[in-house]
Ligand SMILES: CNc1ncnc2c1ncn2[C@@H]1O[C@H](/C=C/CNC(=O)c2cc(-c3ccc(F)cc3)cc(O)c2O)[C@@H](O)[C@H]1O
């Protein structure tokens with residue numbers, strides 16, 4: 336049977352990356368996507384912006400919406416202080432299976448909890464099931480039309496506290512117009528656009544960083 340792109344991406348990680356070395360996993364995926372097959376990872380250019388937001392914030396609790404193959408999961412988790420936790424949500428079991436192996440290859444299982452399921456179902460269960468009060472950082476990279484409803488859901492569920500940061504991928508391409516309008520117009524957020532390019536291309540894209548003001 337034919338392999339899938341995520342399976343081929345995993346093969347490239349196992350072939351070219353060193354076990355236990357997250358940066359080599361990130362590098363192997365970027366090389367695969369540049370030289371072999373494009374894939375919707377945040378990529379190296381936007382990834383550097385992601386790195387700077389994470390290192391500046393030094394978050395203890397991180398939520399990622401949309402794991403896919405685990406590229407940004409590994410990128411973020413590799414920068415977290417000891418005892419910090421990253422919960423990542425993925426509802427496609429095939430993608431989740433690949434991501435688990437990518438995360439394991441990077442040696443980051445202890446920092447990452449990959450939960451299979453839909454964000455809309457899991458967000459309301461965060462505090463009780465996953466013993467998390469609030470998130471210091473949320474990385475939004477799932478279906479683009481779900482950024483806004485899930486942000487409102489996180490607000491309603493009390494998962495954001497004063498200073499929590501939302502970092503959203505693809506606010507230009509494919510685009511998240513309703514989400515952008517909301518966080519930029521709301522008095523409860525201080526928003527900033529980081530201009531960049533769509534992963535592995537010259538097309539404009541960017542990340543929106545929105546600080547929750549409480
Ligand atoms: C809705 N609730 C959800 N709960 C849990 N997981 C969810 C999810 N929605 C989606 N997912 C998962 O997130 C991932 C989806 C990501 C959607 N991302 C994109 O569509 C995307 C698309 C592009 C893209 C840009 C230009 C282009 F020509 C083609 C594609 C670039 C990106 O960086 C992207 O992130 C999948 O793994 C999916 O199974």
Ligand SMILES: [Mg+2]
Nearest residue numbers: 377476504505
């Ligand atoms: Mg993306």
